[in-house]
Amino acid sequence: MNELHVASSARTELIDVTERVREAVSGCAGTLVTVFVPHTTAGVVVQAAGPGATAVAGDVAAALERVVDEDAPWEHVHEGDRNPWAHVRAALTASSVGIPLVDGELLLGEHQAIYLAEFDGPRGRTLLVTVT
Amino acid sequence: MNELHVASSARTELIDVTERVREAVSGCAGTLVTVFVPHTTAGVVVQAAGPGATAVAGDVAAALERVVDEDAPWEHVHEGDRNPWAHVRAALTASSVGIPLVDGELLLGEHQAIYLAEFDGPRGRTLLVTVT
Amino acid sequence: MNELHVASSARTELIDVTERVREAVSGCAGTLVTVFVPHTTAGVVVQAAGPGATAVAGDVAAALERVVDEDAPWEHVHEGDRNPWAHVRAALTASSVGIPLVDGELLLGEHQAIYLAEFDGPRGRTLLVTVT
Secondary structure (H helix, E strand, O other): OOEEEEOOOOOOOEEEEEHHHHHHHOOOOOOOOEEEEOOOOOEEEEEOOOHHHHHHHHHHHHHHHHHHOOOOOOOOHHHOOHHHHHHHHHHHHOOEEOOOOOOOOOOOOOOEEEEEEOOOOEEEEEEEEEEO | EEEEEEEOOOEEEEEEEEEHHHHHHHHOOOOOOEEEEOOOEEEEEEEEOOHHHHHHHHHHHHHHHHHOOOOOOOOHHHHOOOOOOHHHHHHOOOOEEEEEOOOOOEEOOOOOOEEEEEEEEOOEEEEEEEOO | OEEEEEEEEOOOHHHHHHHHHHHHOOOOOOEEEEEEOOOOOEEEEEEEEEOOOHHHHHHHHHHHHHHHOOOOOOHHHHHOOOOOHHHHHHHHOOOOEEEEEEEEEEEEOEEEEEEEEHHHHHHEEEEEEEEO
């Protein structure tokens, strides 16, 4: 198991971690890579790579802010917490993703990248990468 | 493979199953725990543990009810089914999650718990827990 | 690892791939099947099988179109891309799902089917099926 450390710099953003995951598993024996996010206000998303990827990542982050409206009767706010919407946005993405590993190489689609989806930054985050 | 049985008591709710999963995999050989939900109107969500967790779980459940509006032109209702929105809410969460297992112990983040997300309760539910 | 090829015929639709996955893994040694979608405008969803399944699949597809409104200030459109909403809909479903394999048989729930969720069709799609 590998731990990757990532620092987010905005409240809501997608951070490309593809090369970090690729290096962590390169040459490993096994056929499946699982990326797990040990946080409850962040998720993992497989989205666009290459030209246009930054715009897509921004669109996905902004759309999740629109889908989960902050102006709602949150229970958690009444308890003094400021980020219930971040928990919901994380629940709508994923806490883990499983990606094939073939001959020690991560098998993403040609246009895919792996992103940490930050919903309550900026802060330090961790990703746990397991090969089975 | 372990089967866990859970009874929900509300129409929409998140039920903490962390200790049940932890016990099911404790001491197992392997490096990955996969929790799968064999239902189409329920999902699995990794969310907050500890103080405030009940409020967060309620906020996530309530937010999913808001995001998927029941007042829409559902095909399924025309066929006599009463719960198309429950299927959509389940599709927006996840049917499975993969969590690292290290030295026979489930490696959740410090503030994480595993929840069955019920969208069409109350009823009996099953979770399938696999270690690889 | 098995590659399955699927052709979608609509812009947004859920395509039942259960039998294809079942055949691909039938008799395999291992305890977990992971279905991964190597695309960024398509996802994988476990949803209803049997009577009513087509209506549910249509409802899930239509609901995702409603949840992610196309009439929004997309960055990606400004760059000439026509489908930022398809990326967001894919991010709200899942890029992978892990399902138990018991004695060489896929262990879905009685009322479950596996769907490719197409959000930018029609086009040819691939699914990667891994057994661990």
